[in-house]
Amino acid sequence: MYDADVTSSAKPRVAIIGGTGYGGAELIRLLQRHDGIELVRVTSIDRVGEPLEAVHRNLGRTGLRFEEMPVDQATIGVDVVFLALPHKVTAALAPVLAQTPAKVIDLSGDFRLRNPAAYKAFYGQTHPHPEALGSFVYGLPELHREAIAQARCVASPGCFATTIALGLLPLCRRGWLHGAVRTVAATGSSGSGAYASDGTHHPTRSNNLKTYKVLDHQHTPEIEQTLADALHIAGHTPGFDLLFVPVSAPLSRGILANSFCEVPASVDEDAVRDAFAETYARAPFVRVLGGKSQAEVIAVKGSMWADVSWTLGPIDEARGIRHLVLTSALDNLVKGGAGQAVQSMNIMLGMDETRGIDAVPLWP
Numbered sequence: 001m002y003d004a005d006v007t008s009s010a011k012p013r014v015a016i017i018g019g020t021g022y023g024g025a026e027l028i029r030l031l032q033r034h035d036g037i038e039l040v041r042v043t044s045i046d047r048v049g050e051p052l053e054a055v056h057r058n059l060g061r062t063g064l065r066f067e068e069m070p071v072d073q074a075t076i077g078v079d080v081v082f083l084a085l086p087h088k089v090t091a092a093l094a095p096v097l098a099q100t101p102a103k104v105i106d107l108s109g110d111f112r113l114r115n116p117a118a119y120k121a122f123y124g125q126t127h128p129h130p131e132a133l134g135s136f137v138y139g140l141p142e143l144h145r146e147a148i149a150q151a152r153c154v155a156s157p158g159c160f161a162t163t164i165a166l167g168l169l170p171l172c173r174r175g176w177l178h179g180a181v182r183t184v185a186a187t188g189s190s191g192s193g194a195y196a197s198d199g200t201h202h203p204t205r206s207n208n209l210k211t212y213k214v215l216d217h218q219h220t221p222e223i224e225q226t227l228a229d230a231l232h233i234a235g236h237t238p239g240f241d242l243l244f245v246p247v248s249a250p251l252s253r254g255i256l257a258n259s260f261c262e263v264p265a266s267v268d269e270d271a272v273r274d275a276f277a278e279t280y281a282r283a284p285f286v287r288v289l290g291g292k293s294q295a296e297v298i299a300v301k302g303s304m305w306a307d308v309s310w311t312l313g314p315i316d317e318a319r320g321i322r323h324l325v326l327t328s329a330l331d332n333l334v335k336g337g338a339g340q341a342v343q344s345m346n347i348m349l350g351m352d353e354t355r356g357i358d359a360v361p362l363w364p
Contacts, residue, residue: 034356070195254297
């Protein structure tokens with residue numbers, strides 16, 4: 001329980017708003033072992049008064065219990081607040097978040113987009129505070145590290161958006177991303193949240209593969225916005241067309257994305273390798289595997305690693321292009337979720353961005 005004694009700590013104090021879901025559980029797991037901060041409060045609207053480890057049984061004794069309190073009270077006396085609430089819930093909190101002096105990191109999709117029309121189209125409702133859109137820095141360190149360092153409020157990226165963008169950012173840097181971009185990405189069931197539905201119920205998912213939200217997934221405008229930003233930063237004009245097909249896969253963690261692009265015929269294996277090496281020279285969690293060893297989910301499970309690889313096809317002489325397939329893999333709950341949020345926190349607090357989140361992947 002957070003009390004007056006905790007405020008004597010020299011370490012930054014951290015609270016989690018909404019701690020009973022998978023995102024909250026992963027935040028607790030990572031922050032409990034982080035030696036640079038102190039987790040002092042976790043709130044929830046259910047399981048109130050119970051120890052954290054009674055709900056998330058992978059945790060040891062945390063000394064904390066789930067508390068129920070308004071967000072404006074929950075932010076008192078803390079330096080950093082993580083919002084692990086459902087989409088459409090966090091959006092209503094914009095006025096409260098604007099008043100708190102704490103740094104805010106939101107794991108929902110409610111402040112990722114800058115365009116209110118895109119939010120309404122893909123999230124199914126008008127944003128209650130459209131004036132707040134664009135006030136959060138988009139928390140993808142591989143693209144916005146310097147802005148995150150100066151930010152008070154960060155919108156942590158979605159899992160699909162992170163996976164797909166990391167595969168495509170090198171093309172943006174070189175100005176190769178144009179025309180048709182077609183992406184198929186398979187995800188584990190934990191991305192659907194802690195509460196079962198018809199589509200996530202284990203008997204129907206464990207031996208099944210199926211598409212869902214075809215061409216209509218809420219991460220589509222987020223990916224488009226991120227890639228357009230990357231092109232602008234590199235001095236190139238956006239001119240691509242993204243079609244995204246998500247796939248429900250029979251695994252609990254992980255995302256594997258394959259993006260199909262066309263690049264100039266002059267682009268060879270060395271040029272692709274140089275583009276990836278240049279883009280991720282300062283990215284401690286992105287492993288560039290190259291064109292021989294392909295990214296796979298098992299190699300990143302439980303970790304912050306994002307693996308990227310590619311396959312360069314033959315030259316189409318008639319069209320003057322080559323086909324390029326970008327493959328990327330990460331753990332949707334870590335680099336694609338809570339871990340990336342903690343990475344942003346580290347950057348915001350001026351710490352080494354790998355601090356507390358550099359554990360090696362689980363195998364197998």
